[in-house]
Amino acid sequence: MQQMTIATQPIEGQKPGTSGLRKKTKVFMGPHFLENYVQAIFDGIGGIDGATLVVGGDGRYFNDRAIQVILRMAAANGAAKVIVGKDGILSTPAASHLIRKNKTDGGLILSASHNPGGIDEDFGLKYNGPNGGPAPESVTDKIFARTQTIREYRIMETTDINIGDVGSLSLGGMSIEVVDPVTEYAALMEELFDFGAIRALFAEGFTLRFDAMHAVTGPYATEILENRLGAAKGSVVNATPLPDFGGGHPDPNPIWAHELMTLMMGSDAPDFGAASDGDGDRNMIVGRAAYVTPSDSLAVLTANAHLAPAYRRGLAGVARSMPTSAAADRVADALGIEHFETPTGWKFFGNLLDAGRATLCGEESAGTGSDHVREKDGLWAVLLWLNILAERRLSVAEILAEHWATYGRNYYSRHDYEGVDTDAANGLMDALRAALPDLAGTLVGDLTVDMADEFEYLDPVDGSTSSAQGIRVGFTNGARVVFRLSGTGTEGATLRVYLEHLELDPTQMQRDPQDALSKVIATAEALAGIKARTGRAAPDVIT
Numbered sequence: 001m002q003q004m005t006i007a008t009q010p011i012e013g014q015k016p017g018t019s020g021l022r023k024k025t026k027v028f029m030g031p032h033f034l035e036n037y038v039q040a041i042f043d044g045i046g047g048i049d050g051a052t053l054v055v056g057g058d059g060r061y062f063n064d065r066a067i068q069v070i071l072r073m074a075a076a077n078g079a080a081k082v083i084v085g086k087d088g089i090l091s092t093p094a095a096s097h098l099i100r101k102n103k104t105d106g107g108l109i110l111s112a113s114h115n116p117g118g119i120d121e122d123f124g125l126k127y128n129g130p131n132g133g134p135a136p137e138s139v140t141d142k143i144f145a146r147t148q149t150i151r152e153y154r155i156m157e158t159t160d161i162n163i164g165d166v167g168s169l170s171l172g173g174m175s176i177e178v179v180d181p182v183t184e185y186a187a188l189m190e191e192l193f194d195f196g197a198i199r200a201l202f203a204e205g206f207t208l209r210f211d212a213m214h215a216v217t218g219p220y221a222t223e224i225l226e227n228r229l230g231a232a233k234g235s236v237v238n239a240t241p242l243p244d245f246g247g248g249h250p251d252p253n254p255i256w257a258h259e260l261m262t263l264m265m266g267s268d269a270p271d272f273g274a275a276s277d278g279d280g281d282r283n284m285i286v287g288r289a290a291y292v293t294p295s296d297s298l299a300v301l302t303a304n305a306h307l308a309p310a311y312r313r314g315l316a317g318v319a320r321s322m323p324t325s326a327a328a329d330r331v332a333d334a335l336g337i338e339h340f341e342t343p344t345g346w347k348f349f350g351n352l353l354d355a356g357r358a359t360l361c362g363e364e365s366a367g368t369g370s371d372h373v374r375e376k377d378g379l380w381a382v383l384l385w386l387n388i389l390a391e392r393r394l395s396v397a398e399i400l401a402e403h404w405a406t407y408g409r410n411y412y413s414r415h416d417y418e419g420v421d422t423d424a425a426n427g428l429m430d431a432l433r434a435a436l437p438d439l440a441g442t443l444v445g446d447l448t449v450d451m452a453d454e455f456e457y458l459d460p461v462d463g464s465t466s467s468a469q470g471i472r473v474g475f476t477n478g479a480r481v482v483f484r485l486s487g488t489g490t491e492g493a494t495l496r497v498y499l500e501h502l503e504l505d506p507t508q509m510q511r512d513p514q515d516a517l518s519k520v521i522a523t524a525e526a527l528a529g530i531k532a533r534t535g536r537a538a539p540d541v542i543t
């Protein structure tokens with residue numbers, strides 16, 4: 001075994017996006033690319049001499065090779081210890097929990113989340129800090145700056161390290177602790193929720209289908225839902241993580257989880273359906289013939305969280321990303337608690353959670369979580385829903401209907417235009433930006449503009465600002481449209497158009513969302529000229 005210092009050169013394109021660095025797998029596999037980025041992380045956080053880190057990933061193609069490189073580089077950079085999931089596997093929320101529980105100096109999570117996996121698909125790498133959450137922009141800026149100046153990296157030359165068995169190893173002066181990926185996470189869930197009440201629900205014949213989408217949550221969901229809570233064997237499907245996720249998009253929404261949707265809308269539907277994404281931080285919730293939008297889910301959880309032991313004393317506040325609907329705000333106002341609007345990406349919730357200002361957080365993209373970790377958490381959301389159902393003994397459809405009757409319904413949809421020409425997408429955003437100052441008070445389509453701006457966030461905890469976080473146009477009737485370019489794509493640009501319509505008329509609560517949103521959709525087109533600028537007749541994905 002030998003410690004090596006290898007000369008290298010800066011490589012373009014290592015700017016982290018919404019959630020770490022995501023690239024085509026072959027880019028990460030290219031000469032020195034992964035090594036450069038890992039060294040830039042270690043340097044960017046001020047070195048890792050004597051540090052303890054957590055390392056794990058979602059098991060996608062190249063996860064196993066990348067972990068070997070990271071372990072050898074951590075040892076060569078003087079780390080004292082690395083806690084690694086068996087076979088290199090950890091869901092994102094489980095990694096966040098291990099970082100916190102063991103009071104480590106942070107961790108590296110290998111995942112491109114809901115993006116497809118495989119040699120021709122996507123790979124990703126993200127640094128989370130000692131609070132267990134994705135590094136804030138102040139840290140990712142330093143990491144990026146380092147990628148521009150890097151000249152060498154340090155690595156041990158060794159044969160492969162066997163991380164297939166739970167136990168302790170050493171590599172040079174560094175110790176490696178291989179842990180079961182599920183154990184600590186399952187224990188945390190037992191602390192938060194009333195497992196007895198949920199077990200009783202299943203014992204009475206409640207039925208569930210959880211689709212792990214061939215991704216990382218399979219082992220977690222099988223252990224918790226089937227083994228510990230007594231859901232029928234086989235309730236968890238697609239439960240074996242595969243390096244290419246079975247060729248699908250491990251993205252829990254009605255499009256990519258269409259098998260589950262078909263089941264839930266049919267006559268053989270179980271009482272409850274759920275799915276999670278590649279790295280286990282997203283969730284989809286669907287009742288019998290009742291799809292729950294992520295924005296509504298956050299609102300329902302906010303209104304009912306006190307039914308679960310961990311939240312019995314109430315919530316400090318609720319935070320949502322800016323494009324997420326205002327449904328949760330309406331609940332927060334009714335509860336008399338604070339609500340916050342943050343830029344897209346979980347890293348922006350970290351300060352609010354650390355400061356005890358927010359207890360629940362959520363994003364329209366199927367992310368929900370709480371202060372139990374510093375990531376969104378797919379299985380946690382499923383368990384909170386189950387705990388609420390066990391207490392209330394209503395169906396998902398009944399809970400939704402009651403919620404809308406109380407708070408009104410924020411009809412919501414997101415239209416994605418994927419792989420758009422980058423110049424065309426930037427042109428569209430530039431034109432909107434230029435039009436913003438004159439929009440207020442004007443009539444666009446059938447709607448009158450109330451406010452229009454480019455979202456800039458002032459973090460109420462540390463006073464930092466983040467600008468250019470999406471263009472939002474609010475209308476006098478409570479409707480809203482938001483335009484944003486994705487920061488997680490790996491090909492061209494993805495334009496996201498977020499559409500919202502507030503309905504307070506009790507006779508209008510059961511409409512088809514696209515129909516209820518038709519005026520907002522027409523207005524978005526009138527504002528941005530999407531068809532002409534992108535050359536697309538319709539969105540690629542509607543959620």
Ligand code: VG1
Nearest residue numbers: 018019113345346363365486487488
């Ligand atoms: C998307 C979602 C965003 C989420 C991010 C990471 O980002 O819109 O809400 O935080 O993915 O989620 P973007 O920039 O493509 O819109 V995950 O499950 O991919 O870590």
Ligand code: CO
Nearest residue numbers: 113114277281
């Ligand atoms: Co994810």
